Amino acid sequence: MCGVCGCADPANEVSMTDPETGFKVLLREDHAHDHGHDHDHAHPHDDHHHGHDEPNVHGPGGEVISLETAILGKNNEIATRNRGWFEGRGVIALNIVSSPGSGKTTLLEETIKRMKGAVDIAVIEGDQMTSNDADRIRDAGARAVQINTGAGCHLEADMIASAVKSLDPQTGSILMIENVGNLVCPAMFDLGEKMKIAVISTTEGEDKPIKYPHMFRAVEWVVINKMDLAPHVDFDEEMCRRNILEVNPGVKIFCLSARTGDGMDAWCSNLAELKA
Amino acid sequence: MHELGLARSIAGIAEEKAKGRRLKEVRVAIGPQACVERGALAFCWDLVTESTAIAGVSLGFIDADKDTFTVRELEFLEEA
Numbered sequence: 001m002c003g004v005c006g007c008a009d010p011a012n013e014v015s016m017t018d019p020e021t022g023f024k025v026l027l028r029e030d031h032a033h034d035h036g037h038d039h040d041h042a043h044p045h046d047d048h049h050h051g052h053d054e055p056n057v058h059g060p061g062g063e064v065i066s067l068e069t070a071i072l073g074k075n076n077e078i079a080t081r082n083r084g085w086f087e088g089r090g091v092i093a094l095n096i097v098s099s100p101g102s103g104k105t106t107l108l109e110e111t112i113k114r115m116k117g118a119v120d121i122a123v124i125e126g127d128q129m130t131s132n133d134a135d136r137i138r139d140a141g142a143r144a145v146q147i148n149t150g151a152g153c154h155l156e157a158d159m160i161a162s163a164v165k166s167l168d169p170q171t172g173s174i175l176m177i178e179n180v181g182n183l184v185c186p187a188m189f190d191l192g193e194k195m196k197i198a199v200i201s202t203t204e205g206e207d208k209p210i211k212y213p214h215m216f217r218a219v220e221w222v223v224i225n226k227m228d229l230a231p232h233v234d235f236d237e238e239m240c241r242r243n244i245l246e247v248n249p250g251v252k253i254f255c256l257s258a259r260t261g262d263g264m265d266a267w268c269s270n271l272a273e274l275k276a
Numbered sequence: 277m278h279e280l281g282l283a284r285s286i287a288g289i290a291e292e293k294a295k296g297r298r299l300k301e302v303r304v305a306i307g308p309q310a311c312v313e314r315g316a317l318a319f320c321w322d323l324v325t326e327s328t329a330i331a332g333v334s335l336g337f338i339d340a341d342k343d344t345f346t347v348r349e350l351e352f353l354e355e356a
Binding site (some may be wrong): 062063064065066067068069070071072074152153154184185187188214217 | 278281282285286289293300304305309310311345346347348349350351352353354
């Protein structure tokens with residue numbers, strides 16, 4: 001399926017790599033191939049009649065038919081299936097979104113180390129290229145698979161379905177889905193997660209939430225990372241909190257530094273209290 | 277950035293629902309929170325429909341509410 005892949009050139013592929021075995025599978029081949037076989041109607045139409053028992057397409061030409069077909073319908077269907085699977089299995093799936101470089105992977109590494117023995121964490125890493133992040137997660141002591149989206153700017157639900165089959169997260173575990181670093185597109189694509197969590201860092205400025213309101217409206221928690229750098233970059237925490245709450249009044253905010261560990265306790269204890 | 281994939285989805289839905297009848301215009305309903313850039317979508321539409329069965333079919337926009345993002349109407353050509 002080609003689906004809603006986004007920004008891909010014809011030579012693009014989406015792949016999944018298990019860092020433990022180095023085993024790599026193609027989730028999507030390039031589009032030139034996909035489109036080669038989806039035109040069932042390539043044959044001429046003048047010799048048979050379409051639509052005679054189809055009330056919508058009756059009548060003379062020039063008519064208009066009404067549809068209300070969700071353009072993201074295919075993704076949403078798979079996301080709904082994922083969500084059902086997570087609920088049935090009792091797995092808490094969290095979709096972590098941010099711009100590149102906010103410290104998502106460092107935050108996950110530290111979270112895994114701190115929660116080891118208490119909660120089992122598995123990670124799906126999304127990046128355009130390389131399996132560096134999945135390697136880091138594995139070194140931190142958790143199971144991970146890497147999805148490379150090629151030119152794609154976000155993860156989609158079918159990629160999560162494939163990754164979940166490979167990871168097989170156990171009942172009571174947390175599945176962290178580290179989305180491609182991008183504050184725009186991932187807001188649109190439901191993966192079947194329990195909730196989205198945005199990570200921003202003090203070096204990005206206080207106005208990120210009002211610059212990218214769609215994303216901050218779509219999340220339930222916001223982590224402000226790199227608080228140790230706040231004094232050096234004149235970060236105004238109060239203003240940042242105000243901006244977050246302006247676009248999303250109900251959101252829960254965590255200020256922390258994954259590097260120094262400040263604020264990590266509150267973050268981890270809130271994670272531990274989540275129910276599938 | 278994802279408008280190319282969205283255009284591809286719209287084209288797929290239009291082709292499927294038209295069932296081989298010749299289309300004049302596909303109209304999509306877009307809400308203000310749908311995160312869809314109309315200019316980029318129109319640009320991608322021409323790209324993805326070029327040299328397909330629905331080449332030359334125009335893409336129209338209908339204002340909708342919230343995060344609506346659907347294919348709302350198909351308009352067919354007058355058939356001879």
